[in-house]
Amino acid sequence: MSRQDSVADTVTKPTARQHKPSSASTAAPMDYVLDEQVGFLMRRAQQRHIAIFQRIMGDNGPTPTQFAAMSKLSAGEEISQNLLGRMTAMDPATIKGVIARLEERGLVERLPDPDDQRRVRVRLSAKGREAIPGLLEKAKAITAATLAPLSREEAERLLALLARLD
């Protein structure tokens, strides 16, 4: 099978870090290697994670943000839409769309808040509650698969470092 030709096949890979600042040349690339920057590495790691997420959750499964919302709602309480967004690191515009799509699929319900007419309370539907155990099982498998390249100690270290970057 012809594998997808990777970048390495067609591009002269600068390989590892070279201490030599290449001088002389007109370009003067200024010693900046995109592939070593934290933003690029995080983006790639996230892409892989999301691919794993979709593979394990399956075609009808929730997206990562949809699952995040359902996970928080699985505690059982009704939560205002904006607060749920804060709990799942989504701004009001983003959580709105996520909840709308979950509601379309019958997994959550939206109710007016009797104490505050601005608020919309969100909770899992019966169908949503039934889905939770299976989703949590898959979510654990997703975390395990994402961290599979690392040993236990390395994974713990990574999580601790990531937690300090927010």
Next chain:
Amino acid sequence: MSRQDSVADTVTKPTARQHKPSSASTAAPMDYVLDEQVGFLMRRAQQRHIAIFQRIMGDNGPTPTQFAAMSKLSAGEEISQNLLGRMTAMDPATIKGVIARLEERGLVERLPDPDDQRRVRVRLSAKGREAIPGLLEKAKAITAATLAPLSREEAERLLALLARLD
């Protein structure tokens, strides 16, 4: 050596759950804490990074993916659009939009490839080349600001771990 034992068992946090095994309640939350999962932590860390990126690049600056494309093009060679996508971890549909927006702003040019009529060659425009030194300077500041909560050793460890997750 520490074999790659399934990370699945590392998920079982010894710290989290309080002792209430009898579970008189219906919920049985199953020992899953969203905020400790690698996907959630990466998403949050990325959100913070992107906010830093936008703050330092400024209102007229490129987005992270736009800058990634410009950075790769700054080596000076003309690159086919799809290959540039591979080099910057974007699929063909994504890189198309990124290049289109850079072209609208006069930072890159698209040319037909004389050797392969399917291909579109992309290169920096004069305006794009002029912008590169300032952008690289800011990009370094962005990396530094993103990693600021960590010591140098911790940052190196994080980058090494992230690099193994893709």
Next chain:
DNA sequence: GCAAATTCATTTGTATACTAACAATAATTG
């Protein structure tokens, strides 16, 4: 040398994500 497979770029559709502006409602404060 030619059919089959692959690659390149594009288009369409779905789903985040954020900014900015907005209206309705609540809370605060002078």
Next chain:
DNA sequence: CAATTATTGTTAGTATACAAATGAATTTGC
């Protein structure tokens, strides 16, 4: 109490991201 301020949710607009389908061009495999 009235005026200001803050919060909640919505809408519109921009920009990733990827899947799937498509058409054109190039490689391949026999």
